[in-house]
Amino acid sequence: MGLIVQKFGGSSVADADRVRNVARIITETYRRGHRVVVVLSAQGDTTDDLIAKAAEINPHASKREMDMLLSTGEQISCALCAMAIEAMGYPVVSLTGRQAGIQTNSSYGDARISRIQTERIQNELDKRSIVIVTGFQGVNRTGDITTLGRGGSDTSAVALAASLHADLCQIYTDVDGVYTADPRLVPKARKLEEITYDEMLELATLGAQVLHNRSVEMAKRYNVNLEVLSSFSGNPGTKVKEVVKTMEKSYISGVAKDKDIARLALVGLEDEPGIAFRIFSLLAKEKVNVDIILQSIGRENKKDISFTVAKGDLENATRVLTENRDYIGFDHIDINDNIAKVSIVGAGMIHNPGVAAGMFEALFNAGINIHMISTSEIKVSVLVDLADADHAVRVTHDRFFGGNDLY
Ligand code: ASP
Ligand code: MG
Numbered sequence: 001m002g003l004i005v006q007k008f009g010g011s012s013v014a015d016a017d018r019v020r021n022v023a024r025i026i027t028e029t030y031r032r033g034h035r036v037v038v039v040l041s042a043q044g045d046t047t048d049d050l051i052a053k054a055a056e057i058n059p060h061a062s063k064r065e066m067d068m069l070l071s072t073g074e075q076i077s078c079a080l081c082a083m084a085i086e087a088m089g090y091p092v093v094s095l096t097g098r099q100a101g102i103q104t105n106s107s108y109g110d111a112r113i114s115r116i117q118t119e120r121i122q123n124e125l126d127k128r129s130i131v132i133v134t135g136f137q138g139v140n141r142t143g144d145i146t147t148l149g150r151g152g153s154d155t156s157a158v159a160l161a162a163s164l165h166a167d168l169c170q171i172y173t174d175v176d177g178v179y180t181a182d183p184r185l186v187p188k189a190r191k192l193e194e195i196t197y198d199e200m201l202e203l204a205t206l207g208a209q210v211l212h213n214r215s216v217e218m219a220k221r222y223n224v225n226l227e228v229l230s231s232f233s234g235n236p237g238t239k240v241k242e243v244v245k246t247m248e249k250s251y252i253s254g255v256a257k258d259k260d261i262a263r264l265a266l267v268g269l270e271d272e273p274g275i276a277f278r279i280f281s282l283l284a285k286e287k288v289n290v291d292i293i294l295q296s297i298g299r300e301n302k303k304d305i306s307f308t309v310a311k312g313d314l315e316n317a318t319r320v321l322t323e324n325r326d327y328i329g330f331d332h333i334d335i336n337d338n339i340a341k342v343s344i345v346g347a348g349m350i351h352n353p354g355v356a357a358g359m360f361e362a363l364f365n366a367g368i369n370i371h372m373i374s375t376s377e378i379k380v381s382v383l384v385d386l387a388d389a390d391h392a393v394r395v396t397h398d399r400f401f402g403g404n405d406l407y
Pocket of ligand 2: 151
């Protein structure tokens with residue numbers, strides 16, 4: 001018996017039947033004697049629909065008003081779920097971010113949780129109530145509603161689990177857990193029983209859309225026991241933790257694909273100190289996150305620097321660099337947004353040389369050209385043409401997991 005935080009994503013609460021299904025999972029946990037705190041996302045595509053609604057009225061609405069609007073989606077799902085639990089005869093209370101004491105900074109649309117005052121939740125739990133909290137939202141020092149960024153309910157759940165010292169944080173979604181690749185793309189992909197925080201973090205950052213990456217960062221920092229599982233199947237999910245059993249581990253845990261990126265190249269830069277600093281400090285000031293960076297060897301005192309950004313940042317990045325063309329000093333900018341990043345992730349590659357070569361070999365055999373490469377201790381990423389991305393994921397997955405039962 002302990003304290004369990006259960007988070008349900010938008011698809012798990014999309015309609016009345018699903019809300020009732022979630023209510024059953026929650027009350028089942030409660031009946032087993034646990035204290036239960038629930039975090040919900042907005043129903044189905046509610047958040048997207050609200051964004052579309054806003055655009056009809058004012059495509060340049062302020063972020064503050066957007067948060068005022070978007071936060072309502074979670075309020076609806078929480079109230080409805082509380083009603084479903086009431087109807088089943090259990091004590092329950094739903095709380096907004098503010099009522100739940102979730103305080104954030106003032107970055108509307110992308111707020112960070114600064115602290116959680118858990119008294120109210122604790123009081124409700126002491127009364128043996130099931131507590132349902134709106135995901136994705138908090139309140140800033142002025143008392144205004146903020147949201148945590150798309151997909152932010154995972155982060156709400158982990159933050160609550162951390163501050164309440166929960167025994168477990170279960171993230172219920174529409175997939176059975178974390179797979180070695182997207183099963184829609186790679187039918188042979190397998191569900192992992194366990195994965196480390198670091199691997200999960202890489203996978204989440206790299207476009208495996210199971211968990212919000214900030215939630216994984218936070219889970220690692222506060223050592224929150226995480227489990228990703230399906231609200232539909234009842235199957236055991238994937239546990240995310242610090243160290244995993246090594247027996248069934250392969251060198252890599254998964255293959256991920258990110259299509260949401262673009263590559264910029266600044267061509268004809270002076271080959272002198274300070275150039276990279278100028279470029280990337282300008283981008284940092286604009287809050288543009290840069291990923292893979294490649295600098296050419298250069299010729300005749302000129303060099304090129306290429307790097308990738310999220311597609312959403314492309315316009316902004318191009319504008320800043322163009323505006324500062326004289327200050328940076330380059331010939332022209334070359335842009336390619338017809339690319340994708342394919343990555344392998346695995347803590348096992350630290351001690352096993354040749355993993356990267358295995359990936360390159362698989363891509364070579366498939367006739368797929370690699371534009372850029374980047375590596376970290378536990379990841380290898382390559383940039384390929386968008387048209388090659390799915391194929392690249394499949395052949396890479398085959399290379400590491402194909403036909404081999406012990407992985
Ligand atoms: N409803 C929000 C979104 O769609 C938050 C979430 O789902 O986690 O982004
Ligand atoms: Mg959602």
